[in-house]
Amino acid sequence: MKRFKHLLPVLLLLMSLTAAIISCKKGGDDPTPTPTPAQPVTTITSISPATAPVGSTIAIGGTNFGTSPTSNTVTIGGVVATIVSVTDTQIVVVVPTGAANGPVSVTAGGQTAQSQSTFTVYVAPLKPVVEISGTTFANQNWTRDKIYLLKGLVYIPADFTLTIEAGTVIKGAAPDQDPDKKNMAGTLIIERRAKIIAQGTASQPIVFTSAKAAGQRAYGDWGGLVLIGKAAMNTTSTAALPGGVRGTVERYAEFNDNSGTLRYVRIEYAGAAQPTGSATRLSGLSLYGVGNSTVIDHVQVSYSGSDSFAWFGGTANLKNLVAYRSFDDDWSADWGYVGNVQFGVAVRDPDVADQSGSNGLELENYDPTATTDVTPVVLANGLQQTAPVFANLSSFGFGTTPTTNKSAKGTGAYLAGLYLRRNAAVAVYNSLLYGYPEGVSLGATGATPGVTNNTIDLQGIVLANVLTPVVGNGVLTSDLTTTYFTTSGRANQIVQSSDLTALRLNNFNATTPGFLPQSGSSLLTGAVTGGKLANSFFTPTTFRGAFGTDDWTTGWTNFFPQNTDYDR
Template sequence: MNFIKHYSRILFFFLGLVMVGVSCKKDVIDDPQPQPALAPSITSIDPATAPVGSTIAVNGTNFDSAAVGTTVSIGGVSATIVSITSTRIVVTVPTGAVAGPISVTTGGQTVQSTVSFTPSATVPTPAGAKPVAEKQGTYFRNQSWSSDTVYVLRGKVYIPENFTLTIAPGTIIKGAGPESDPSGTNQAGALIIERRAQLIARGTAAQPIIFTSAKAAGGRNPGDWGGVVLIGKSPINRPRATPYPNGIRNTIEAYGEPFDNSGALQYVRIEYAGAGRLAGLSMIGVGNATTIDHVQVSYSASDAFAWFGGSVNAKNLYAYRNADDDWTVDWGYVGNVQFGVALRNPATADQSGSNGFEIENFDTDQTTDVEAVVPINGYTQRVAVFSNMSNFAYSTTPTTTAGGASYGAGIYLRRNSTVSIYNSLVYGYPEGIHLESVASATGITNGITDLKGIVLANVLTPIVGGGATTTEQVTAYVSGAGRANVVIASTDVASLLLNANTFTLDTPNFVPQAGSPILAGAITGDKLTNAFFSPVTYRGAFGTENWLAGWTSVTPQTTAYDR
């Protein structure tokens, strides 16, 4: 019996050892082994030669985007990292760098480029050239930019809420192309003033503030950079959380502050913008406490001026040789604009169809007319008011095609949009007024649309209807008693006595000749009783004063902007 008990103890002892072994083996099997980090690689250097102080991109794979412990050396000299993603590191070429491979240490591993980087001689600063300051990212502090420095926008530059950017008269700001985006997302340079932020850009006639291309004189093109964007808290007829247009971060909110203030733009030129379909000047929900006057947009690859909702007022606007529409109204803009002139290059248009005015109110995938929104200022949230506008396209017989693109109408209203346009001139478009609606003709029967004192000259088809609105209905409306709208046939345009240089692209002048019939005959009353509007007797943008003199330019291609 004792033997059996002793044998049992031995048996249980060995069984215990076996179970422990099995348990340990199971633990080993189930315990995952740490996986080694994927090895980084360098695929290219862009550019492979550049001067000290400039930025270059090291492209590759498996970089630690958190930048923890990541270092870059050029020819054995440590370089400062500007930005990093898993596939791209942007660095500044350090002083003392020599020709040789670039080394990247990231995620505990080091990799070396198979090609060498060569520091080039520093580009000599031209005599009298101003120092250059690069701007990128978001600035969570007030900014003051002075005229003794040239500023370069790399990627989208944001001024967020509660901060102000002040730009001195005579300051030059250049927008770089998408290849210079430090974030590696290929965004062209743009300046974006977000809600509750302000841009104070008060130039003078003698010292305008200039936004232009970062490229050298002779090499500039429409769309070299994005443009200037103002965002406010004035009403917009879109649901909250609607994304901002054209790649601008964030979404709209349900604000109702028509007297919001985004700052001031006075005596400002914006040249060669339009990348990413941004307008030269985009205004999104901008309130009417904002000051905008004497602004020129030239050579935009997209629209010149674009209003997305809001109630901001503006005077003395100049759209010069832009590709798409000159005055774009969307998202329920209700502000006032007086004195605007647009001169187009008739050989240049946009694939979408270029118009003088393009007024619409909702997205292209919607199939019903937009509903009116009544904001706290009492206006129906669809009705902007324009007066004394001049749109010039063709001096010769208009055509619908231009360089593979197309021209449309001097005034194009669609999707049941409504607008008031007074005392304005449309010259040289395939269509004069094109008014169409998806659901009904209420845009011209509800008394909200008001088109009076308009001169349509040298247009192939003066009046066009579309959708649920017939040409006959629009014709009856436009030619109605008391509207004082006039159609001037191409054979009679000489009777307008326009300036001889109206269509001279390199030296335009829009002040009519003495005795011109458009120097008189302006209608009064209606919405022009608003105190914003200057009472004038003439139609079109000019009486006897040339308000473009001194601060505008039609030769930005040849201007050296580094001094």
């Protein structure tokens, strides 16, 4: 009996195992359930670098990212960032404006991952401000680790050189900050025999701009940049230099004179009215008798309260110019300018014009009372005719139908894409004039108008979206100028409103203009050659307008300088 009691637990265990085996046999045809695989999880494992300024790029490492930019959303401190490149384990983004310190998040495939660490937006310290005024009789070096504030008229005198490092910012003060109490706006003036060496780069342009805070800048906040050389000007030697600048024209004819170098330079919000009499507004860049050994290329003038670029005599040669939203003319030449210009683009605000009437390119000669055309380009007599050569310009006025009404923000109105008067002469080749009430307006007095003696040479010009293509004044009647302009051998073209699509132009919006003509544009072919284009200064082209397939404005220009932080 005792032995049975010992065996009872064993028997019970055997009975349980038998029942389990029978149960398994009954369900033996059922497959074993497959475990559900775990869903891949989006994670953030790294941020490199963890501190960076707005506008720079950072790399976000992790897992299970979308493999295209549109399949991911990245935020930095709550602000959406632009994605540069992406793989399933790394996303490169640009630190966005307005980003705050905080975590980085990535949303991909319906999942959102947030970094455990905090990204910090780097804010550079304010640069020290160096005030500049009066005349300094010494060579100077201005460096990008400082801000230079021009107060009143600042002169670099004869035999001294100002060197400006790439990336340097120079600000012009308002007239009420003139230390001489003459109410002169901050202006930088390079006098005869002096030099400026302003050698910026595409990634680090030199910037001349308003001293006002971001968001408060406006047309004509300060004076501008003035270069004075020893090439001829065709007015009297005792005439005062324009714009309230000290000195007179004098009598020089050193056409190879050298005032230095301006390369990759921006000039913003210049053109202040100076209290020295009528017509004393300086332009963004004013060139008085500047010689052709001076190097000037890649210069942008924006929001000038007067002209963007102004030549008073001289022989300077310039390339790659941008005139953006000027108040008056984009390019203005007077007093016997005989230099060369190639590759220039102008974009205007249709609501802004000067009371004198705003033009794309305006040329005048030395004497409003002249009764005959003077001998073309007699270089040493001090009375050379204004006769420059412009090639590959693109001048954009109205994007819609032009109007001759007064502008909304000025007291003037638009006039012409090309405006000649006072017996000026000019050669313009392979250029586009778009969106003006008048395309070409030519005026002259006397018995020998320039279109018959070849002092005016217009070839390869495209007039588009203009109300009246060609206008004549004085002895240059509209019939005469129209016949001249439309002669087939001149290869000029008038594009009707119904045919504008053939130009295949990009949209010229306020802050991100796209300048390159699209593939198939009629502007990409048809350029003329020969004539004054044989000068070695000019780069041969097959296209008309300022652009072929290379956008030379990339990198160094700024089409929205209003909110740019120049203090750091």
